[in-house]
Amino acid sequence: MAKVLVVTSGKGGVGKTTSTAALGATLAQMGQKVVVVDFDVGLRNLDLVMGAERRVVFDLINVVQGVAKLSQALIRDKRLENLWLLPASQTRDKDALTDEGISKIIADLRTRFDWILCDSPAGIERGAMLAMRYADEAVIVTNPEVSSVRDSDRIIGMLDSKTVKAEKGERVEKHVLITRYDTARAARGEMLGIEDVLEILGTPLLGIIPESQDVLRASNVGSPVTLNDAGSAPARAYVDAARRLMGETVAMIVPVERKGLMDRLLGRRAA
Amino acid sequence: MMNLPRLFFGSRTASAPVARERLQILLAHERGLRGQPDLLELLRAEILATVSRHVVLDPEKVIVRMDRGDNVSTLEVDIEVPMFAERKSNAALGTGYGSTRTGAP
Numbered sequence: 001m002a003k004v005l006v007v008t009s010g011k012g013g014v015g016k017t018t019s020t021a022a023l024g025a026t027l028a029q030m031g032q033k034v035v036v037v038d039f040d041v042g043l044r045n046l047d048l049v050m051g052a053e054r055r056v057v058f059d060l061i062n063v064v065q066g067v068a069k070l071s072q073a074l075i076r077d078k079r080l081e082n083l084w085l086l087p088a089s090q091t092r093d094k095d096a097l098t099d100e101g102i103s104k105i106i107a108d109l110r111t112r113f114d115w116i117l118c119d120s121p122a123g124i125e126r127g128a129m130l131a132m133r134y135a136d137e138a139v140i141v142t143n144p145e146v147s148s149v150r151d152s153d154r155i156i157g158m159l160d161s162k163t164v165k166a167e168k169g170e171r172v173e174k175h176v177l178i179t180r181y182d183t184a185r186a187a188r189g190e191m192l193g194i195e196d197v198l199e200i201l202g203t204p205l206l207g208i209i210p211e212s213q214d215v216l217r218a219s220n221v222g223s224p225v226t227l228n229d230a231g232s233a234p235a236r237a238y239v240d241a242a243r244r245l246m247g248e249t250v251a252m253i254v255p256v257e258r259k260g261l262m263d264r265l266l267g268r269r270a271a
Numbered sequence: 272m273m274n275l276p277r278l279f280f281g282s283r284t285a286s287a288p289v290a291r292e293r294l295q296i297l298l299a300h301e302r303g304l305r306g307q308p309d310l311l312e313l314l315r316a317e318i319l320a321t322v323s324r325h326v327v328l329d330p331e332k333v334i335v336r337m338d339r340g341d342n343v344s345t346l347e348v349d350i351e352v353p354m355f356a357e358r359k360s361n362a363a364l365g366t367g368y369g370s371t372r373t374g375a376p
Contacts, residue, residue: 146290153298157305189285196291200298 010151012122051222064101175206207241210255
């Protein structure tokens with residue numbers, strides 16, 4: 001049975017697109033047939049993070065409006081044959097997305113894929129609402145910081161009321177993914193801890209992605225971080241998160257500071 | 272970037288507990304409001320429905336505003352009635368059982 005998973009947050013810049021790309025690539029590596037769908041009409045970026053920006057011909061809006069067939073708009077990843085991208089439109093208005101159109105596309109994608117990962121735009125407007133509308137599961141990307149946690153709480157409320165599942169009296173399965181977690185700052189009490197975030201949001205944890213230069217480096221070259229540097233701390237954390245999505249029980253590893261005193265004195269290595 | 276004395280001699284008072292407490296208070300409040308329709312929108316819809324039962328109105332011309340002052344709050348209702356307002360007939364209002372209610376919203 002295909003699963004529709006929305007990657008959402010409310011707040012911008014917390015790591016939705018990075019997480020969509022990394023989780024999508026990992027699920028594909030595990031043998032699942034995956035499509036990642038960009039809902040950020042007008043500000044698409046998933047194509048860029050996936051390294052497929054020069055291969056976009058048709059997009060989600062073209063399919064909604066019947067200009068292109070779904071199969072024409074889907075872009076197959078060059079590294080993983082199980083991974084596909086459905087890009088957003090860069091030029092159209094977000095109002096071009098319609099509930100009816102998205103409903104049809106999601107239904108069609110369900111027949112072709114095991115996982116449909118919807119990369120939500122920031123905010124709570126049409127694109128974000130439609131990205132979550134047909135979700136079976138949700139990953140709420142949250143930074144351990146007050147404004148991100150507040151926005152995540154709002155989004156959780158919407159997942160519980162504005163989705164098709166919620167309207168049918170069912171529940172969207174929700175997971176919190178903590179990103180940009182800085183161990184040293186958390187240890188000094190300068191950053192909300194994992195327990196604080198989970199207790200406030202009352203939602204189970206999918207994973208903890210450490211703040212890392214590796215994430216920026218991967219997006220610079222257009223590769224999901226899990227493919228670009230599989231041994232890096234964020235890549236390993238994303239793989240664990242993907243395994244949990246697959247139903248595996250994986251021990252939660254809180255990232256630890258690996259820097260020695262000399263690293264601290266010399267400052268961080270540039271990306 | 273790194274402040275050496277602070278690294279060795281401990282940090283300022285941790286700010287995370289403050290963040291946690293502020294969030295808990297704020298979210299308890301916001302969760303209470305969630306799902307309730309906006310009060311002004313609700314008032315506007317009901318006022319419009321009531322007046323429309325008697326006079327034909329342009330729904331765009333019904334404005335409801337609320338001002339909150341330190342001591343007094345005011346609710347301002349501004350309804351523009353067309354110059355030759357069409358008054359709904361008594362028959363349309365349907366006072367008796369079995370009558371046809373053409374004018375009802």
